Amino acid sequence: MNDSTNTTALSRRTFIKSSSLAAAGFVIVPRHVLGGKGFIAPSDKLNIAGVGAGGKALVNLPNAYNNGTDNIVALCDVDDRQAKEARTKWPKAKYVKDYRVLLDKDNKSFDAVIVTTPDHMHAPIAMAAMQLGKHVYVEKPLTHDIYEARMLTEAARKYKVVTQMGNQGSSGDDTRNIETWIQQGVIGEVHTVHCWTNRPVWPQGVPTPTAKMQVPKEVDWDLWLGTAPYREYHEAYMPFRWRGWWDYGTGALGDMGCHIMDVPFRALKLGYPTAVECSVGSVYADFFKEAHYADSCPPSSVVYLKFPARGNMPAVDFSWSDGGILPKRPEELLPEEPMGDEDGGMIFEGTKVKLIAGMWGRKPLLLPTSRMKDTKLPASAIPMVEKGPEGHQQQWVQACKKGFGAYTSSPFDSAGPLTETVIMGNLAVRSYTYQQPKADGKGFTFPGRKKLLWDGQNMKITNFDEANQFVKREYRSGWHL
Known part of the structure; x- marks a missing residue:
């Protein structure tokens, strides 16, 4: 241009x-x-x-x-x-x-x-x-x-x-409406948030393949590995299935967290969490024999994040679940009413009422849903984007033509901190499954199964140093940031 x-x-x-x-x-x-x-x-x-x-x-x-x-x-x-x-x-x-x-x-x-x-x-x-x-x-x-x-x-x-x-979804009307409703106090002060997804829809919690396979002639395997440690080619890694392997993907949380967690992150101006803990789904290699596959993301996980008070907004307890695990159904939601949508959802608990929505904040509803008829909801003052499926990418294209400082919905100034928070969940998951040999050499312990305290400004876990290996990975020789 x-x-x-x-x-x-x-x-x-x-x-x-x-x-x-x-x-x-x-x-x-x-x-x-x-x-x-x-x-x-x-x-x-x-x-x-x-x-x-x-x-x-x-x-x-x-x-x-x-x-x-x-x-x-x-x-x-x-x-x-x-x-x-x-x-x-x-x-x-x-x-x-x-x-x-x-x-x-x-x-x-x-x-x-x-x-x-x-x-x-x-x-x-x-x-x-x-x-x-x-x-x-x-x-x-x-x-x-x-x-x-x-x-x-x-x-x-x-x-x-x-x-x-x-x-x-950050360019969608529903995201902007939820942001406006919450920041204008429609549901009161939000103290608790639940987010969830139906992902993964690819293999996770699986053993590392050992069979050797021929690299397809169309693929440059060394370039595909890039920054990741070298390993032999196998079709279990590509295409798309890379999402479930720690060397290449970030699992269900990394894939969907930036879609779903984005809505509460911006609506509540969350910033860095101060603590994180989790639990993960188990995998069994044999009868009564639990398996731990260090290369593969777990089949399911639940992550709990703690965010401090921000200005006049109170501290927030935040939960994330994937692999088919859902939070408790709100009492205000009628038995036959859907909870979120097929991809996932979110629940905001405020001091006045609760709010529920699907992925990207789709179809937000006050609870009980009968309130939607009786409540005058404020219109969003946040910039909307061009209508149509190409809106998010076209918004960026038009901003590029205007130059630095032009508005985009998810610039790195907000996408970066959001991603840090999403990946913080993975740090907890990887710490939870971190294996340390016992002193007697017989078996392993899992010292990472604790609440981790996070110093966001300095990007450091302060109470379990082994977890800090997951803050910054080592690139393969010849690659750099």
Whole structure:
């Protein structure tokens, strides 16, 4: 995109020159007028590179492209099979497998980057793009660990780029309505929140595969591993199934937390939690023999977070559950009324009434639901986005054209702290299942099964140092943030 300066006030010299040309019969007509109705000048289009061309990219890229109002000029994917559809749709786009080649050699052809890769590669790709001054859109969760989220948040400010995380519900009307109702006191002071999801819908709590498999010819396995420790290829890891493996994904919590927890996080201005604890579902390898699979996320978990008081808002007890585990059904909800929706939901407990909604805050209802007829609900004053399924990505595209400081629903300033909080739940889960050999060498203990105290400013667990290994992971040799 070539930046141009728009001004409403002409200088005296420009005015005289324009007047003289008009008098002589010369009129300067804007490019979009010359092109006719619907024409968009090339200088008004954003040039976009997609790192990760399959999966969710097949939503992000078309929504950003928006039938040609903007350009997809480059594609990158380590798996030619995943990239096939996107390459067919944009045959003129430059295609490479290594994002470093794209950013090092071809970066002058694009202004912005959409990152749609497994979680473990979000941070290094986004950081490298921002360091080149590229605007970035990154799928949720923003990063794989807490440290990465903090670094991307700071980098977005430093490099003054437009950012957006791919939690599209943050651009939805329901999210904004809940935020408005809560902050204007409709349900009173909120002291308790419950969030849940039906995920995972992929394998978790499974053993690490031991069989050797041939790497498909279309896949660059070493590039796919990227920052993660080296291991032999197996189809159990890709595509999509990577979500349930700690080296690559962040489990059900990482996948859905940035969608569901986002609503209470912004409505209640939560910030960093001060404590976290959890429990996880058990897996049995044999009769009476509990299995502990360190590589794989557990099949289900419940996480409890404690948030301190904020201004005139009280402290909040916050619970998260996944793998089919639900919080207690509110007494005010009638037996036949649905609790959330098929993807999950949330419950806010206020000092006046309770509020329930589905994922992304869908269809929010005061409880009992009969209150919806009797309560005058305030309208949201928070900016809405363009209607339609492409709204979240297009909001980012339009902001990129305006430049740093333009509004997006989920910029890294808010997406970063949200991701830190979501990943804090995973820190607790991994600490809970952390195995330490017994002194006599016979078996293991689980010292992480306790309440963990969190110093958010310094990114540190203060009462169980072993847990801090999950704040920042070590990258494989040759990779860096």
